[in-house]
Amino acid sequence: METSDWVGLSAREVGLARCPACGSLHRLSIAGKCRRCGHSVSSRRKHSLQRTWAFLIVGLLCYVPANHYPIMITHSLTGNTSDTILSGIFALLDSGSWGVAIVIFVASICIPVTKFIVIGGLALSLHLHWAMSEHARHRLHTLTELIGRWSMVDVFVVAVLAALIQLGAILTITPGVGINAFAASVVFTMLAAGSLDSRLIWDQLATTETGSLIKPDEADAA
Amino acid sequence: MRVGMKSQVSFDDLVACPGCDWLHYRQRLSTGEYARCARCGDIMETRKPHTVDRALAASVAGVVFLMLSLFLPFLSLSRAGVASQISVLDAIEALWLSHFRWLGVVTLGLIVLLPMLRLVLLVWVLLRVRLALPVATHMRTAFRWAIDLEPWAMADIFMIGVAVSLVKISSVAQLEVGLAFWSLLGLIGASVLINLVLCKDTVWKLLTGLD
Numbered sequence: 001m002e003t004s005d006w007v008g009l010s011a012r013e014v015g016l017a018r019c020p021a022c023g024s025l026h027r028l029s030i031a032g033k034c035r036r037c038g039h040s041v042s043s044r045r046k047h048s049l050q051r052t053w054a055f056l057i058v059g060l061l062c063y064v065p066a067n068h069y070p071i072m073i074t075h076s077l078t079g080n081t082s083d084t085i086l087s088g089i090f091a092l093l094d095s096g097s098w099g100v101a102i103v104i105f106v107a108s109i110c111i112p113v114t115k116f117i118v119i120g121g122l123a124l125s126l127h128l129h130w131a132m133s134e135h136a137r138h139r140l141h142t143l144t145e146l147i148g149r150w151s152m153v154d155v156f157v158v159a160v161l162a163a164l165i166q167l168g169a170i171l172t173i174t175p176g177v178g179i180n181a182f183a184a185s186v187v188f189t190m191l192a193a194g195s196l197d198s199r200l201i202w203d204q205l206a207t208t209e210t211g212s213l214i215k216p217d218e219a220d221a222a
Numbered sequence: 223m224r225v226g227m228k229s230q231v232s233f234d235d236l237v238a239c240p241g242c243d244w245l246h247y248r249q250r251l252s253t254g255e256y257a258r259c260a261r262c263g264d265i266m267e268t269r270k271p272h273t274v275d276r277a278l279a280a281s282v283a284g285v286v287f288l289m290l291s292l293f294l295p296f297l298s299l300s301r302a303g304v305a306s307q308i309s310v311l312d313a314i315e316a317l318w319l320s321h322f323r324w325l326g327v328v329t330l331g332l333i334v335l336l337p338m339l340r341l342v343l344l345v346w347v348l349l350r351v352r353l354a355l356p357v358a359t360h361m362r363t364a365f366r367w368a369i370d371l372e373p374w375a376m377a378d379i380f381m382i383g384v385a386v387s388l389v390k391i392s393s394v395a396q397l398e399v400g401l402a403f404w405s406l407l408g409l410i411g412a413s414v415l416i417n418l419v420l421c422k423d424t425v426w427k428l429l430t431g432l433d
Binding site: 006007008009010011014016018020021022023024027036038039042080086092095097099101103104106107128134135136141142145148149150152153155156157158159160161163164165166167168171172175179180183190196198199201202203 | 223233234236237238239241242243244245246247261262263264266267279297299301304308312313314315317320322324325326330332333339359362363366369372374376379380382383384386388389390393394395423426429430
């Protein structure tokens with residue numbers, strides 16, 4: 001086969017693999033370390049789906065105690081109050097800080113839940129070969145990689161407050177155990193998003209195309 | 223389109239899309255151009271102007287801002303006559319000394335160590351390229367690390383956290399931001415600049431000796 005025939009196929013279909021670091025192409029049969037940059041070359045991220053599931057499940061498990069246990073405890077002369085993620089948001093709403101309440105709600109509730117659903121959905125769609133637009137799934141995948149890190153906001157809020165508010169008996173803030181679980185949940189879901197190889201989404205298209213040779217709509221056109 | 227090319231032609235004439243693996247002919251890009259995948263639309267190759275000079279300048283600025291933000295006063299707080307002033311390192315030390323060591327380590331890693339590592343690696347690689355020193359194997363590893371570290375350098379998110387904290391305790395205590403606060407904003411600016419001007423493809427070409 002000539003290289004001119006290869007354009008319009010995936011690198012994997014013609015037996016090539018792209019170096020994930022520098023982008024140079026290698027023959028799959030002899031792929032090992034990249035001859036240009038030394039990174040290990042593989043056609044698809046190894047065990048992409050298994051890793052995604054593993055990280056996602058751990059992330060999801062961590063998210064439960066993250067919401068159940070307090071993330072921050074305030075000790076003051078008037079007594080101690082402990083806040084979970086949700087009760088912290090309500091406290092902000094009560095004090096009239098709508099903007100900040102929305103920021104925390106988006107970062108600590110919306111983004112993690114969206115990520116669980118989207119990553120889980122993408123992984124399921126690959127297992128079960130859902131007939132879903134590749135473009136839509138590709139965009140969702142890019143989105144999960146972009147938004148994940150922003151969930152860390154709440155961890156930093158607790159870190160800053162706990163470090164700063166150390167005024168002895170007057171006012172002291174200490175972190176609650178929930179924040180550990182929350183930080184772990186964010187890290188694991190970031191790893192889950194990073195483990196999912198977007199090329200798997202497009203591989204499905206390649207196998208269905210070569211499998212049936214002509215797609216029904218093309219047959220109609222012809 | 224080069225039709226009828228012989229199969230022994232090296233596949234350096236081809237590029238595979240990083241997002242979907244689709245093969246394309248490698249286009250000769252002019253400065254300022256970029257190539258998008260015809261199938262999934264991801265950017266496959268870029269050629270940004272003066273990338274080494276600009277990215278080096280932004281990285282050096284980032285290192286300076288990060289160093290400044292560590293030691294200058296970050297926030298000062300007063301309530302009922304009791305005042306305290308902390309730098310970023312003090313804050314991390316306070317967490318380390320509490321029984322939430324882990325939180326201190328995470329904070330230290332995400333806002334000090336990983337950003338610093340990324341910036342230092344970039345400065346080292348780009349400076350050697352700039353000075354036309356011979357390419358060492360370690361430079362490629364270093365550059366790869368610098369790229370992979372990007373999502374884990376969280377100074378920008380930290381600043382959102384700081385802003386939220388300021389609002390949260392504005393009712394109970396008087397807070398003022400110090401020089402380190404502005405310096406961290408400078409670091410975020412430098413990080414954004416690095417992402418805008420750093421052309422990974424150009425640097426890879428320089429590091430691998432490909433044109």
